[in-house]
Amino acid sequence: xxxxxxxxxxxxxxxxxxxxxxxxxxxxLNGYAKIERGETKLxxxxxxxxxxxxxIDVVELMTTQDKGVVFFMNEKCxxxxxxxxxxxxxINHFSEIEKLNQIIQLKDEIIAQKxxxxxxxxxxxxxxxxxxx
Numbered sequence: 219x220x221x222x223x224x225x226x227x228x229x230x231x232x233x234x235x236x237x238x239x240x241x242x243x244x245x246x247l248n249g250y251a252k253i254e255r256g257e258t259k260l261x262x263x264x265x266x267x268x269x270x271x272x273x274i275d276v277v278e279l280m281t282t283q284d285k286g287v288v289f290f291m292n293e294k295c296x297x298x299x300x301x302x303x304x305x306x307x308x309i310n311h312f313s314e315i316e317k318l319n320q321i322i323q324l325k326d327e328i329i330a331q332k333x334x335x336x337x338x339x340x341x342x343x344x345x346x347x348x349x350x351x
Contacts, residue, residue, distance in 0.1 A: 221265075221280055222256045228272045228279075229254075242271055277316060 229239050240250035243264070252258040262276075269276045 220256060221260065222254050224279055224281070225268055226254045228274075232272070239271075243267060275316070 229236070234242070236251055236254065237247050240247045243250060249258070253260065253264075265276050265279060269279045272279070
């Protein structure tokens, strides 16, 4: 199954018409229909928007049975990169890496918060020591 097939199946499972999907994506019906027919290049921003509509990860949306290359392009059609995947195993590894990166980001945020708390405690200790003298 291709990415556009995944999108169509997700749309149908939500019982949304192509017109409803086009409205939700703020695009024309013809433009959306081209997505489902595979007649248009899907940019990362549009893939992300579609995935958010279905409350899934972009990687899940791109998971297919077919082998292929996924190209990432920005709105100006500048080439941003490409990933080759031969099996869904690659996508699963990519998803796992993405999850680990999110965990690392959360860890960094917690450390920054703890650093702020530590700094506040140091100031409090300094004030208490000053008041004891």
